[in-house]
Amino acid sequence: MKLFLDDFRLFFDNSSLKIISNECLKRSEAAFQVKNGNIPKWTKAIDITNSLPKGKVVLNSPYIQIQNNDINSSVLINALEKLLPWRKGPFMFNQLKLDSEWQCDLKWQRIKKHIKPLKNKTVLDVGAGNGYFTLRMAMDGAKKALGIEPFLLFNYQFRVIKSMINSPLNALLLPIRLEEIPKVQLFDTVFSMGVLYHQRNHLEHLTQLKEMMTPGAELVLETLIVEGPKGYSLTPDGRYAQMRNVYCLPSIGTLESWLIDMKFKNINVVDICKTTPDEQRRTPWIGDNAASLEDFLDPSDSSLTKEGYPAPTRAIVVCQN
Numbered sequence: 500m501k502l503f504l505d506d507f508r509l510f511f512d513n514s515s516l517k518i519i520s521n522e523c524l525k526r527s528e529a530a531f532q533v534k535n536g537n538i539p540k541w542t543k544a545i546d547i548t549n550s551l552p553k554g555k556v557v558l559n560s561p562y563i564q565i566q567n568n569d570i571n572s573s574v575l576i577n578a579l580e581k582l583l584p585w586r587k588g589p590f591m592f593n594q595l596k597l598d599s600e601w602q603c604d605l606k607w608q609r610i611k612k613h614i615k616p617l618k619n620k621t622v623l624d625v626g627a628g629n630g631y632f633t634l635r636m637a638m639d640g641a642k643k644a645l646g647i648e649p650f651l652l653f654n655y656q657f658r659v660i661k662s663m664i665n666s667p668l669n670a671l672l673l674p675i676r677l678e679e680i681p682k683v684q685l686f687d688t689v690f691s692m693g694v695l696y697h698q699r700n701h702l703e704h705l706t707q708l709k710e711m712m713t714p715g716a717e718l719v720l721e722t723l724i725v726e727g728p729k730g731y732s733l734t735p736d737g738r739y740a741q742m743r744n745v746y747c748l749p750s751i752g753t754l755e756s757w758l759i760d761m762k763f764k765n766i767n768v769v770d771i772c773k774t775t776p777d778e779q780r781r782t783p784w785i786g787d788n789a790a791s792l793e794d795f796l797d798p799s800d801s802s803l804t805k806e807g808y809p810a811p812t813r814a815i816v817v818c819q820n
């Protein structure tokens with residue numbers, strides 16, 4: 500993986516995270532060695548963007564924008580299209596808009612007003628996708644923003660974005676799972692957004708998040724929920740909103756009780772909202788014939804998924820270690 504080592508060293512050297520760097524490097528290098536027929540195409544994308552002039556990164560809300568008028572947009576589009584589908588974003592390169600399936604700024608706005616400021620914080624973003632949120636954390640002043648995401652395509656997307664930025668932004672994405680990262684209490688804020696319901700063992704996931712947190716650190720947990728009393732959770736039989744690997748959707752009371760059992764403090768449900776087609780939508784950047792929210796819902800009743808379960812509703816819970 501091009502660009503990886505230099506960026507890795509710059510991120511970990513002279514940082515409190517140095518203590519986990521060897522293990523993270525070993526795991527990441529192993530992940531990048533995995534055989535995947537798409538890797539030559541994804542590597543080509545990085546070769547292209549890495550040869551382009553680098554530019555300044557700014558927030559041009561909702562876009563993370565890279566400003567560089569010297570970029571030839573047809574060359575850039577050719578590179579970005581090699582990394583379809585773009586699920587998370589949006590990004591902008593000069594005036595070229597990459598409208599991803601998810602308009603992630605909406606989630607960030609819902610979260611940002613309820614969490615402790617990230618300025619000078621060391622933060623972990625678990626299940627970071629292509630690092631859109633990890634970049635936003637760094638742009639909000641985090642001292643170090645580490646994203647971990649096992650899905651390789653998303654790591655290539657992150658590298659392509661990072662390869663075009665001229666400043667050493669304090670954000671890094673590594674292709675590792677939460678289970679694999681050494682458990683050291685290093686982080687002031689830990690994010691798990693859209694990850695809990697993908698875990699076979701939700702309590703183990705919460706335990707591992709806690710093990711990464713300094714005393715008093717903040718957990719930002721965003722997950723799918725269902726209506727119901729405390730103690731109720733839905734385990735879909737097969738797919739949920741066409742997603743595989745959805746194991747457990749708790750009621751709010753159940754979710755809170757899990758956090759109490761894990762000895763988290765000051766548990767605060769700060770937001771509950773239904774996912775809308777403004778936030779998750781079909782765009783040209785998810786490729787031909789790709790489906791999105793509208794295709795996952797019952798065409799005659801948008802309050803239900805195609806499988807007949809309640810349509811996606813997400814909660815944000817903030818609590819302390």
Ligand SMILES: C[S@@+](CC[C@H](N)C(=O)[O-])C[C@H]1O[C@@H](n2cnc3c(N)ncnc32)[C@H](O)[C@@H]1O
Nearest residue numbers: 625626627628648649650676677692693694697
């Ligand atoms: C629904 S996406 C959410 C992405 C982003 N955090 C967001 O809120 O939009 C969940 C991501 O978590 C990743 N993931 C699932 N299990 C994980 C684990 N055990 N450790 C790290 N990442 C994981 C998946 O590969 C997937 O990209």
